[in-house]
Structures are given as structure tokens and as C-alpha cells.
Amino acid sequence: MAIRRVHPGWCAPESGCAASALHLSRLRPAAPRGDEVIQVRAGLWQMDVGRLSPSGVLLELSAGDDPERWPIDLVQARVLVHVLRDLLRVADDAARRAA
Ligand SMILES: [Zn+2]
Numbered sequence: 001m002a003i004r005r006v007h008p009g010w011c012a013p014e015s016g017c018a019a020s021a022l023h024l025s026r027l028r029p030a031a032p033r034g035d036e037v038i039q040v041r042a043g044l045w046q047m048d049v050g051r052l053s054p055s056g057v058l059l060e061l062s063a064g065d066d067p068e069r070w071p072i073d074l075v076q077a078r079v080l081v082h083v084l085r086d087l088l089r090v091a092d093d094a095a096r097r098a099a
Helices: 074-098
Strands: 022-024 039-047 056-062 068-073
Touching: 056 074, 068 074
Parallel strands: none
Antiparallel strands: 022 039, 039 056, 056 068
């Protein structure tokens, strides 16, 4: 009996998931200008093991032609949002005091 694979609707056609078994959404850039030294992009990922929902967020960091890709799980992605928000609040407070 053949295993029917489910392809998530958010997977980008260019992900190459048929060969890699890694579904990957289109990566969204977090570099507003596009000429930042470190470029960060993020997307959803999921291994092709029959689950319908995304497994986590893939972070891609690059400082040239060789991007590093790190797939983190949803729990860490959610915590990362809080950590970043908290760090940015501290940075904004420090900038306000320095002004
Ligand atoms: Zn796919």
C-alpha cells in the first residue's frame, strides 16, 4: 500500500521538497534595507512525515553566498519572539535615556 503524502499549501514551489522531504515556505526577509551585512530571513518548515501543521520556523542567516539555515521548533520560535521583544524594549529604553 502506497503512503499518500500530504503537501502543505504554504510550501513554496521552489522549496525542492520532493527531493529533500523538507517542506519550506517562501523565506521572508528581516533585512529592511537589503544591504545589511548580516541578512536574516525566516520561513516555516515541516518534515514530510505526514503531519499537516508546520514543525517550526527556519532561520536563515547569511553574510555572503553561503547562508546558514537552522530549523527551530515552534516552542523555541514562540519563546524567541518574547526574548527579542524584551531585548528590544531594553535597547529602546537605553536609547531613550542616552538621548
Ligand atoms: Zn512541499
